[in-house]
Amino acid sequence: MASDITSDHEWSSMNTHDHPNHSYFGLLNTTSGLTLQPIKATKASPNAVVDEHLTWEQIMTARHMLITTANRVGWDQKLTVSLAELYIGLEGLKATGTNPRALILYHAVARKLWHEALRGRGKPFNVSRINNDLLVLLENQVRDSDHEDMRKIAMEAQKQMYELQRQTQIVQIKVPEGQVPQPLVLMDQRGGPDGAHLPRLSNLPQQKETYTTNLPSHATLGRAEDGRIIDGKGRILCSNWSQLVGCREKSSGHIHECSGCGEKSHGAQDCDRAQKALSADSSHR
Incomplete structure (x- = not known):
């Protein structure tokens, strides 16, 4: 105008x-x-x-x-x-x-x-x-910007959801009918210098009732044939890193991850989840 x-x-x-x-x-x-x-x-x-x-x-x-x-x-x-x-x-x-x-x-x-x-x-x-012409122009710009912002927010939320799903797996644990589900015993029957942490799922009791819990996909799920702890990808974890002595090696052969939760900031000695597994391990020997 x-x-x-x-x-x-x-x-x-x-x-x-x-x-x-x-x-x-x-x-x-x-x-x-x-x-x-x-x-x-x-x-x-x-x-x-x-x-x-x-x-x-x-x-x-x-x-x-x-x-x-x-x-x-x-x-x-x-x-x-x-x-x-x-x-x-x-x-x-x-x-x-x-x-x-x-x-x-x-x-x-x-x-x-x-x-x-x-x-x-x-x-x-x-x-x-x-000035109506200027106002309409700015209103259109704001509307386009809002739509773009909402699209970015939705895409980011979807991306985070995919990442959460990738990091989390659903484990079905059988418990006897009529009993309250007990905490998962994170252990392998075999011992070793690393301690025992996550179980082989074949050792769990097979009953009708199920109890569902979420475990990080990168956490340890068992042991290698020689008794050393392995993570969810089958990689052998550093033995010293999981003990009080610790490990300062930086080479690729020393995988510094907690076998209890998969975190790289600490070993099994500093993880409540792994400590419980050690107690359970000693009670089964």
């Missing part, structure tokens, strides 16, 4: 090139109050938040101080009134259900276009009237 884009106020097309001696001033908060200082001499605060990243509540709170300060330092009344009308228009749109994110972006873009027009660097822009 051309009438929305073109300002009907003469001051909105003010050109700085017609005023070579004109200087812009900003507000500086000093101990004696607000002081005008050339903008070129001031530096932006590192804590300043750009308009696009403000919340709706922050914009509504800051507008009062902005307009009050503009009047205090002697802004042209037409400028102050136009700025106030911008916020009135935004509030009205918010009340009728317009997406607040689109209004936040409109506030940022409209103020930039307005200031560029005042400085003579852009076309005249009437900030006091809501």
